[in-house]
Every structure is written in structure tokens, then in C-alpha cells.
Amino acid sequence: MLIYTLKRLGLAMIVMVTVSLISFMLLRVSGDPAISLAGEGASNEEIEFVRIQYGFDRPLIIQYFEWAGRALHGDLGDSPYLNQPVAQMLRERMGVTVILGVSALSFAMILSIPLGMLAAIRPNTWIDRVALSISVMGQAMPSFWFGLILIIFFGVHLRWLPISGSDTWRHFVMPTIALGYYATPAIMRLVRSGMIEVLASDHIRTARAKGLRWPRILFKHTLRNAIIPVVAVAAVQLGFMLGGSIVIESIFALNGLGNLAWVSISRSDLPVVQAIVLFLSTTYIILTFLADLLNAFLDPRIRST
Amino acid sequence: MSALLEVKHLNVDLNLPAGTLHAVRDVSFSVEKGKTLSLVGESGCGKSMIALAIMGLLPPSGICSAEKIAFEGLDLQKMSEKKMSTFRGARMAMIFQEPMTSLDPCYTIGNQLVEALTEHKKVSAREARDRAVFLLEKVGITGSASRLKQYPHQLSGGLRQRIMIAMGLMCGPSLIIADEPTTALDVTIQAQIMGLLASIQQEFNMGMILITHDLGVVSRVADDVVIMYCGQVVETGNIKEIFNNPIHPYTRGLMECIPVPGKTKPGEKLGSIPGIVPTPIGDLWGCSFRSRCSLATQECAARGLELIKISDKRSFRCINPPVTIADA
Ligand SMILES: Nc1ncnc2c1ncn2[C@@H]1O[C@H](COP(=O)(O)OP(=O)(O)O)[C@@H](O)[C@H]1O
Ligand SMILES: [Mg+2]
Numbered sequence: 194m195l196i197y198t199l200k201r202l203g204l205a206m207i208v209m210v211t212v213s214l215i216s217f218m219l220l221r222v223s224g225d226p227a228i229s230l231a232g233e234g235a236s237n238e239e240i241e242f243v244r245i246q247y248g249f250d251r252p253l254i255i256q257y258f259e260w261a262g263r264a265l266h267g268d269l270g271d272s273p274y275l276n277q278p279v280a281q282m283l284r285e286r287m288g289v290t291v292i293l294g295v296s297a298l299s300f301a302m303i304l305s306i307p308l309g310m311l312a313a314i315r316p317n318t319w320i321d322r323v324a325l326s327i328s329v330m331g332q333a334m335p336s337f338w339f340g341l342i343l344i345i346f347f348g349v350h351l352r353w354l355p356i357s358g359s360d361t362w363r364h365f366v367m368p369t370i371a372l373g374y375y376a377t378p379a380i381m382r383l384v385r386s387g388m389i390e391v392l393a394s395d396h397i398r399t400a401r402a403k404g405l406r407w408p409r410i411l412f413k414h415t416l417r418n419a420i421i422p423v424v425a426v427a428a429v430q431l432g433f434m435l436g437g438s439i440v441i442e443s444i445f446a447l448n449g450l451g452n453l454a455w456v457s458i459s460r461s462d463l464p465v466v467q468a469i470v471l472f473l474s475t476t477y478i479i480l481t482f483l484a485d486l487l488n489a490f491l492d493p494r495i496r497s498t
Numbered sequence: 499m500s501a502l503l504e505v506k507h508l509n510v511d512l513n514l515p516a517g518t519l520h521a522v523r524d525v526s527f528s529v530e531k532g533k534t535l536s537l538v539g540e541s542g543c544g545k546s547m548i549a550l551a552i553m554g555l556l557p558p559s560g561i562c563s564a565e566k567i568a569f570e571g572l573d574l575q576k577m578s579e580k581k582m583s584t585f586r587g588a589r590m591a592m593i594f595q596e597p598m599t600s601l602d603p604c605y606t607i608g609n610q611l612v613e614a615l616t617e618h619k620k621v622s623a624r625e626a627r628d629r630a631v632f633l634l635e636k637v638g639i640t641g642s643a644s645r646l647k648q649y650p651h652q653l654s655g656g657l658r659q660r661i662m663i664a665m666g667l668m669c670g671p672s673l674i675i676a677d678e679p680t681t682a683l684d685v686t687i688q689a690q691i692m693g694l695l696a697s698i699q700q701e702f703n704m705g706m707i708l709i710t711h712d713l714g715v716v717s718r719v720a721d722d723v724v725i726m727y728c729g730q731v732v733e734t735g736n737i738k739e740i741f742n743n744p745i746h747p748y749t750r751g752l753m754e755c756i757p758v759p760g761k762t763k764p765g766e767k768l769g770s771i772p773g774i775v776p777t778p779i780g781d782l783w784g785c786s787f788r789s790r791c792s793l794a795t796q797e798c799a800a801r802g803l804e805l806i807k808i809s810d811k812r813s814f815r816c817i818n819p820p821v822t823i824a825d826a
Binding site: 394395401414491492 | 553555583584585586587588591592594596599600601602603604605613614617618649651652662665
């Protein structure tokens with residue numbers, strides 16, 4: 194298990210370095226930073242001065258290590274647009290996005306795992322069809338459209354829930370559903386097919402031959418085997434939800450990272466965009482790493498490879 | 499004395515897209531307490547279906563009907579699924595052909611052994627574990643305390659099959675069904691496992707149904723033999739009768755596949771029955787073996803080929819037996 198963890202950790206590090214390198218390059222290829230820092234109408238001498246002042250004349254690789262070193266200490270530079278430390282901006286916005294992502298994934302799991310299980314236990318019955326239609330609907334509806342439907346129905350008509358802002362948990366209900374529903378079909382289908390496959394396997398026949406009762410066969414022996422491929426997908430989905438909540442955040446006027454990314458892109462605030470890319474990819478890598486660990490915990494065969 | 503298990507006129511049909519497959523046709527036999535009955539026949543003869551029908555573990559496409567499947571005097575067919583599951587593992591256990599895939603890869607051996615007992619009996623974790631250790635030693639696994647912590651993938655096929663046997667014994671069943679328990683194993687391991695099963699069956703005084711395609715295995719362990727072909731019984735008898743006086747051409751064919759110590763020279767080709775077992779789909783008549791039988795005549799295709807009984811336990815299904823029955 195230790196060797197496995199270290200291997201995965203090493204792999205995660207390598208990916209991390211690659212991603213940060215790309216993220217660093219992103220800023221550099223987008224234009225000469227000395228020109229934009231020196232400001233409009235600056236003379237060539239002034240630009241050269243800035244270049245030397247900020248060290249932009251030195252080899253790129255050294256600049257990368259300096260930048261990475263600062264980033265590791267939580268210094269992501271300043272936003273030239275707002276004159277604010279990027280790290281601080283990120284910290285302020287992160288909470289909303291993380292809450293939204295985690296609750297959306299939880300919603301998706303709570304909906305899709307039981308539905309997938311029911312559909313697998315009773316394939317080709319009405320429950321299977323209900324599950325399938327829920328899944329097809331989730332796949333077919335764009336999340337922004339579903340979000341708007343929710344707003345019109347629960348926000349405007351019934352006035353049950355607030356339609357914008359992030360002050361209380363009630364503000365998160367609709368965004369969570371809109372975002373989480375989108376991830377439901379993939380997880381549900383995976384649970385369903387996994388359960389069907391495991392239920393037909395030899396070791397379930399053994400479990401039945403042992404006289405084990407249904408709940409134990411289902412939850413202990415079937416679900417655990419069937420959930421292993423779901424873990425990796427769920428991690429990827431959470432990554433998507435953190436990065437892909439831009440649309441949902443705009444619809445519900447949530448002040449999260451997605452919103453910040455949207456605004457920053459539109460005003461070419463590159464250090465902020467770069468920091469968000471870095472943050473999201475780091476989260477992604479950490480999630481994948483955690484998923485690997487969880488899978489190793491669930492499946493001893495993975496542990497010993 | 500009533501038998502431990504009495505199966506009367508058992509039929510198993512599988513509803514397949516291609517039609518109804520008559521996997522088991524009108525099979526009757528009984529297993530005495532503490533005795534071994536062997537079901538013998540090539541692959542595809544319906545042996546596993548008989549075992550699964552008794553255990554109530556037929557696949558969803560399988561439909562079982564029988565005049566009687568009486569176990570310890572109770573008709574299993576009339577039993578609810580819930581009641582049935584209190585018998586499975588507790589009173590009757592089954593060992594499968596595929597030791598590599600028959601254990602749950604996610605749990606330790608200890609966990610899977612212990613739950614076989616705790617599901618049926620109110621015992622402490624300690625007692626269950628002690629029972630597991632005791633049985634692992636019984637099935638010839640040394641260092642059993644540390645084995646309990648191992649996972650299936652860390653063990654060889656032979657060890658896994660030993661563990662399956664130990665698992666079957668956890669509750670002390672009165673009937674054990676072993677479905678080709680050695681087919682998937684190396685030849686050297688096969689004899690060990692078979693010997694183990696025989697000695698365990700004696701020691702725990704269980705009734706056993708031993709399913710095999712190898713008549714040679716049977717001679718050492720079985721009391722009674724049922725020869726199956728294409729879902730039907732073609733010959734039954736006790737072990738001596740079957741070996742001394744095989745009647746059915748199929749039994750004789752199986753016999754020729756067995757190497758005889760001292761007689762079969764190394765490298766000498768053993769007999770084999772040409773052709774394969776037909777798939778029993780659709781309308782069936784006559785002797786199923788006639789397509790492969792060197793003695794077949796036109797009469798063999800006649801309808802209504804009954805099992806001919808010559809004594810209480812001895813019967814055969816052939817209208818043209820190669821021996822005169824008086825000899826048998
Ligand atoms: N799951 C299945 N689907 C379709 N046919 C099957 C299935 N299992 C068994 N059969 C068929 O049922 C018949 C009996 O099979 P089985 O009882 O497994 O034979 P045996 O155990 O003697 O090798 C065979 O003709 C086989 O092809
Ligand atoms: Mg079989």
C-alpha cells in the first residue's frame with residue numbers, strides 16, 4: 194500500500210509540474226509582459242528597464258522556477274487590473290465554488306447510486322425505465338436551461354427558493370440541483386452496468402450458496418465491487434463541476450471562481466486566469482490522487498500492484 | 499431409513515432466445531446420509547443444472563419442475579426463498595468449478611469464512627474465527643491464522659479451492675455438493691483435492707454429490723453413480739456394478755477413457771468418444787446418444803425410450819445393450 198501510494202504521489206507530482214509549466218507558459222505566450230507592465234506609450238528604454246527590473250530578460254526556465262517557488266508560498270502575483278493580490282481574490286471566491294461542487298456531486302451520487310442499483314436489481318422493469326428516463330433527461334438538458342427552468346418554477350412561481358446570491362444554504366439548493374443533475378446519468382449508468390455485471394459473477398453465486406441474506410449480498414459483496422470504476426469517474430466529475438460551474442454561477446449570480454474566471458477572461462486579466470487554471474488543475478490532480486487511494490482501499494488487487 | 503436427499507423426476511428448462519433448452523430431463527436419484535453419489539458425464543450434460551436446481555440457484559432463465567426434491571424430509575420446492583437461504587450454507591453447501599473467481603476479491607479469506615458461519619449461527623467473532631482456523635487446518639492449509647488476513651488474489655487455485663471447501667464446512671452441513679471441484683486445477687493438485695474431499699466427507703459424515711466428467715475419479719470415492727448424457731440419466735448403479743458391468747454404450751465409452759494402472763502403457767492413446775454432446779433444444783426423441791453410438795440401429799430413434807430398471811438402484815436407458823442383462 195505504501196509503495197502504491199508513493200508511486201501515485203510521484204505520478205501526481207510529475208503531472209503537477211507539467212501542468213504548472215503549461216500554465217506558466219500560458220501567460221508568457223500571450224504577450225510580452227514587459228510591454229504591458231510598462232504601460233501604454235512607454236519608450237523602448239522604459240520597456241527594457243522594466244524587462245530587466247522584473248527579470249524578464251533571464252532564461253525562461255529560471256523565471257519558471259522563481260514563479261513556481263512564489264506560487265508554492267501562496268504568492269500568485271497581483272492582478273494588474275484590480276491591483277489586488279491574486280491569491281487573496283482566489284481565497285475569497287473559492288469557498289462558494291467548493292461548496293457548490295461538493296454539494297452538486299453529493300446530490301448526483303445520492304440520486305444516481307440508489308437509482309442505478311434499483312435499475313440493476315430489476316432490469317427492464319418500470320423502475321429501470323424511470324431511471325433511464327431520468328438519465329436521458331439529464332443528458333439531454335443543457336444545465337443552463339435546466340437552471341433557468343428551476344428559477345422560473347421554484348423561484349418565480351412558487352417563491353420557495355432565492356434565485357441569486359450565496360448568503361444562505363437555501364441559495365445553493367437550485368444551483369446544486371442544476372449542476373449535480375448533469376453528472377447523474379454517467380454515474381447512474383456506470384452503477385447499473387457494474388451492478389449487473391457483478392451480480393452475475395461467480396463470487397455472488399458463492400455468496401448466495403452460503404445463504405447470505407439479500408442486503409448483505411447487495412451492499413457488501415456487489416456494491417463494493419461495482420463502485421470501484423465509479424470512484425474515478427466521480428473524481429473527474431467533481432473536477433468538471435469545480436471548473437465547469439462558470440455557467441451555473443453566472444445564472445444564479447454566485448460569486449465563485451467560475452464567475453471570477455468569466456470576468457477575468459473577458460477583461461484579459463491574465464494573472465488571475467492563470468491562477469485559476471493552476472488552482473483547478475491542482476485540485477484535479479489531488480482529486481485523482483485521492484480517487485486512486487480510495488480505489489486501492491476498496492480493491493486489494495490494486496494495492497498490491 | 500429415508501434418504502438425505504431425494505430427487506424425483508427433475509426437469510430443468512432454460513428459456514433461451516434460440517428456444518427452450520431442456521438441460522435436465524426427468525432425473526431421479528437419492529443420496530444417503532454420509533454417502534457419496536457421483537454424477538458423471540461430459541461437459542454440457544446438465545450436471546451443474548441439477549446441482550443449482552437443488553440449491554435453488556438456477557439462473558433467471560432456468561425453470562425447475564420436479565415431482566419432489568426432498569432434503570432431510572422437507573420439500574425444497576415448496577420452500578420460500580427466505581427459508582431456502584437458511585438452508586443454503588447451513589444444511590447444504592456447494593463447491594464450484596471455478597476456484598479462481600468464486601471468492602469475492604475485495605474481502606479477506608477470514609472475512610468470507612467467518613460470515614458463512616455468523617450468517618446462520620449466533621456465535622461470537624472469536625468463535626467464528628477459531629472455527630475458520632480449525633477448518634483451514636483440516637483442509638491442509640498451514641499457517642492458517644495468517645492466511646485469514648490474505649486476499650483471494652494472493653492465493654493459488656488449489657489453495658482457493660481448499661478455502662472454498664473449508665467455507666462449505668463452516669456450519670457443518672449434512673450435504674455437500676462439489677461441482678467438478680478439480681477441473682480448473684493442475685493435474686497434480688487434482689488428486690490432492692479429491693482425496694481431501696473424500697476424507698472430509700468421511701470425517702464429517704456428510705452426504706456428498708460429487709460431479710465430475712472423469713469416471714476414473716469416481717472409482718475411489720463414490721458409493722453410487724449416476725451417468726448423465728444430454729440432460730438424461732443413461733445408467734445408474736452402485737460403484738461396483740457400474741465398474742464391473744457397464745451396460746450403456748456411453749458408460750463403456752467413458753470407461754475406455756480411464757487409464758488402467760499396469761495395463762495402460764505410457765504414451766498409449768486412451769479411448770475417447772468421437773463427436774460432441776448435442777444441445778437439447780426443441781423436440782427430442784429417441785436415444786440422445788445414438789448419433790455417437792457405434793451400435794445404433796433405426797430403433798434407437800423411436801420415441802419413448804424409458805429407463806429400464808433391473809434392481810432397486812440399477813437401471814439403464816438403452817434398447818440395444820451390448821451385454822445381456824442377465825450378466826449385469
Ligand atoms: N447460462 C446458460 N445459458 C445458456 N445455456 C446454458 C447455460 N448454462 C448451461 N447451459 C446449457 O445447459 C446445458 C447443461 O449445462 P450444464 O448443466 O452446465 O452442463 P454440465 O455441468 O454437465 O457441463 C448445456 O447444454 C449448456 O450448454
Ligand atoms: Mg458444469
